[in-house]
Amino acid sequence: MNVRAQNQANLAGTGSEGFVADYLLFLLAAASDAASEDFHAQVRAQGLRVPEWRILACLSDEDGQMITQLAQLALMEQSHLTKIIDQMATKSLVTRRSDAKDRRRVRVYLTGAGRKQGADLVAAARAHEMSIIERLPPGEAATLKEGLKRINALYGTGMAGVAKADQMETPA
Amino acid sequence: MNVRAQNQANLAGTGSEGFVADYLLFLLAAASDAASEDFHAQVRAQGLRVPEWRILACLSDEDGQMITQLAQLALMEQSHLTKIIDQMATKSLVTRRSDAKDRRRVRVYLTGAGRKQGADLVAAARAHEMSIIERLPPGEAATLKEGLKRINALYGTGMAGVAKADQMETPA
Numbered sequence: 001m002n003v004r005a006q007n008q009a010n011l012a013g014t015g016s017e018g019f020v021a022d023y024l025l026f027l028l029a030a031a032s033d034a035a036s037e038d039f040h041a042q043v044r045a046q047g048l049r050v051p052e053w054r055i056l057a058c059l060s061d062e063d064g065q066m067i068t069q070l071a072q073l074a075l076m077e078q079s080h081l082t083k084i085i086d087q088m089a090t091k092s093l094v095t096r097r098s099d100a101k102d103r104r105r106v107r108v109y110l111t112g113a114g115r116k117q118g119a120d121l122v123a124a125a126r127a128h129e130m131s132i133i134e135r136l137p138p139g140e141a142a143t144l145k146e147g148l149k150r151i152n153a154l155y156g157t158g159m160a161g162v163a164k165a166d167q168m169e170t171p172a
Numbered sequence: 173m174n175v176r177a178q179n180q181a182n183l184a185g186t187g188s189e190g191f192v193a194d195y196l197l198f199l200l201a202a203a204s205d206a207a208s209e210d211f212h213a214q215v216r217a218q219g220l221r222v223p224e225w226r227i228l229a230c231l232s233d234e235d236g237q238m239i240t241q242l243a244q245l246a247l248m249e250q251s252h253l254t255k256i257i258d259q260m261a262t263k264s265l266v267t268r269r270s271d272a273k274d275r276r277r278v279r280v281y282l283t284g285a286g287r288k289q290g291a292d293l294v295a296a297a298r299a300h301e302m303s304i305i306e307r308l309p310p311g312e313a314a315t316l317k318e319g320l321k322r323i324n325a326l327y328g329t330g331m332a333g334v335a336k337a338d339q340m341e342t343p344a
Contacts, residue, residue, distance in 0.1 A: 018233030019294050020245055024301050024313065025208050026226075027320035032200035033247050034327035039197060054198075061190030073192055075205050122191050129196050135326050140319055141196065147308075147316030148199035154307050155206035 028151075039128045043121065051076055051084050056093065056110070056118035057125070064107040066099075072157065093117065200323075211300045215293065223248055223256050228265065228282070228290035229297065236279040238271075244329065265289065 020026050043053040054074040058065060067085070071078040085108055088094045093114035099105040110118060133141040192198050215225040226246040230237060239257070243250040257280055260266045265286035271277040282290060305313040 019298070020226075020229050020233050022317060023229075023297065024304060024317060024320075025204070025211060025297070026229075026245075027317055027324065028200065028204035028207060029247055030329050031320040031323040032197070032204040034329040035200060035323055036197050037327075054192075057192050057195070057198075061192050073198075075201055125195065125197070126191070132196060132323070132326065136319075136322055140322060143315060144319030144323070145194065145196060145199055147312055147319060148196075148203045150308055150312060151203040151207055151304070151316070152199065154304065155209075157202050157206040 035132060039125060042124055042128070046117070046121065048117070048121075049084075051081070052088055052093070053121055055081075055084065055088065055108075056114060057122055059094065059108060059110045059114070060118035060122050064097075064109050066105060066107055070108060088114070207304060211297060214296055214300070218289070218293065220289070220293075221256075223253070224260055224265070225293055227253075227256065227260065227280075228286060229294055231266065231280060231282045231286070232290035232294050236269075236281050238277060238279055242280060260286070 040050050040053075043050055048056070051074050055070055058070055058073040065073075067078060067081060070085075071081045074081055074084075076084070085094060085096070089096060092111050095109050095111055096106050097109060099107055136144075212222050212225075215222055220228070223246050227242055230242055230245040237245075239250055239253060242257075243253045246253055246256075248256070257266060257268070261268060264283050267281050267283055268278050269281060271279055308316075
């Protein structure tokens with residue numbers, strides 16, 4: 001079988017596909033890269049980096065989050081996140097304030113400019129997401145999201161991770 | 173509602189979740205990062221970088237692929253891939269040879285050492301994948317893979333992209 005025939009067989013799912021074509025980690029990475037590419041270009045066109053967009057989105061959902069929560073949601077190490085937050089503070093997108101009840105804990109808040117840019121980008125992200133969902137068979141996106149949430153639940157990432165991080169930070 | 177109650181509401185899916193918790197691109201990125209993390213640590217422990225592992229896996233499926241095909245599968249720009257292939261050639265994991273029919277086209281082949289390391293890592297990847305699948309409800313992994321393949325098909329990535337790249341390279 002030549003290369004093209006092999007590829008077409010793979011696409012047709014005739015059972016002759018190799019390892020990579022059906023490998024969960026490859027499918028996840030390829031789908032994530034592909035679906036994100038054009039939206040991330042929109043983010044960069046607004047002068048933001050992807051982690052900055054993620055932080056704006058998280059704070060738009062819930063302002064005043066702590067670094068540990070944001071690190072989970074922005075999918076990065078806490079040390080890296082701290083640097084990004086510093087840069088966002090310099091750009092006047094966020095401010096940091098001590099927690100009212102526990103002065104040792106720092107919460108991150110949107111500024112007016114951060115709130116505006118976050119709201120605009122969340123609206124753009126919703127539109128972009130809808131443009132993907134509309135091209136899938138009815139119900140497919142909901143099923144896919146459910147499967148992805150199960151993977152995240154296995155690893156305690158995503159919202160499951162946030163709850164965990166929150167629990168760790170909550171004094172006994 | 174305090175932060176923890178909010179997170180628990182999110183986890184319970186009570187409908188009070190914000191944008192990020194149900195955003196397809198976030199769920200994809202979080203699931204991909206989470207599921208890959210420990211396997212990629214195994215890859216690095218063998219002295220390989222993740223793109224090198226992806227190339228070994230692709231060539232283990234089908235030896236003698238062209239750079240355009242490999243770039244699709246290894247999820248990277250062709251210029252970056254060319255550098256990685258150079259480094260892998262220096263490490264004696266792959267060799268490059270001109271296509272028998274068209275000398276201008278270069279194909280990448282595994283060396284004996286590359287084939288061995290590729291086979292070992294594919295076996296480890298299969299075991300790792302199975303450890304994830306086993307923790308999901310029956311049938312969930314197949315459904316999830318189907319959804320991810322649909323996303324990749326929308327974007328012409330994954331195997332769909334390989335077929336496309338192959339078509340572009342095939343002289344008329």
